[in-house]
Amino acid sequence: MFKNNRGFTLIEMLIVLMIISVLIILFIPNLSDRSGDVHGTGCDALISLVQSQVELYELEEGSKPGTIQALVDNEYITPDQTECSNGNTLSIDNGMSLPINMKSQRGFTFVELLLVLSILSILLLLHVPLNISGLQKHQSEQFLETFQYDVLFIQHLATTTTDDKRVYIKFHNESYEMIHGRKTMKTRYYPDGWEVDPRVMKEISFKSTGTIRQPGRIKMTSKHSTYFVVFPLGKGRGYIVEE
Structure with missing residues (x-):
């Protein structure tokens, strides 16, 4: 008998793919958390900046700005300073600069794609044996x-x-x-x-x-x-x- 020099089977490839996907899913959140920390720091800095301009506006204009657009219109801040790098838009409430959480208009993240890929791999692993059994029959x-x-x-x-x-x-x-x-x-x-x-x-x-x-x-x-x-x-x- 000769040794069968074949490549990987479909099931073996799916198992490896699923394992790699799970490992990446466990690893990526750490990077996402660090990225979120960076964005959070940038937003805190912008809030402090806008808050200082609110106080300057009140000092010079004699009243608090009703909206953040008033700061832009009076050139206390620039239009791009109304939004944090993480997508949150700033607003002014009773003289306080606050972020408003906005849904990011983006596609699927890498983690979400990997999660879907893992689910599909599992479904294929469950489906392939049925096809193999039918083929053997x-x-x-x-x-x-x-x-x-x-x-x-x-x-x-x-x-x-x-x-x-x-x-x-x-x-x-x-x-x-x-x-x-x-x-x-x-x-x-x-x-x-x-x-x-x-x-x-x-x-x-x-x-x-x-x-x-x-x-x-x-x-x-x-x-x-x-x-x-x-x-x-x-x-x-x-x-x-x-x-």
Whole structure:
């Protein structure tokens, strides 16, 4: 047997992606907190500046400004000094400079995108096994259908051949062969995870009349099911029973 030099499977890639996403989600908030501290410091400084201009306005104008726009109109502050770097807009309430929390008009943050990505990864991890299970079931059905066609083909050759060469199917650990005389016509390998127990019937062959030479049953086991291929005595046709 040769080593299978394949790359990562889809499930393995999704698991790695999910782990990386979780680690980044745990790490990014620390950076976000530091960034928030910087913005907060900048906003505090701006509030102190505007508050000092409010007091100067009251001193020079004789009354407190009703709105922060009054400070702008009278050139005590510039228009860009009405908003903090974190998006909060300043206002004046009874002579006090206060920030108003405003929703930032932005797209999704990196953390939010990673969170969504992690959720999608988890959903895919739950969905992929279902698809794999369905694929394995389809492969099993296809193998059994092919096997039945091979049995019918061998039976047909047994009833139509004019030479003395025997036609039969011989079972091995990993495959079965369709043999005519000493010549192997076809070798078919079992699907991944399948086991065939040939102890009762090591081969399938038919008489010239089309009836089975050696009645019995063959046990075939997949990852999810067990099948018995049954050939009754004196019958020309076998059948498959799923346990």
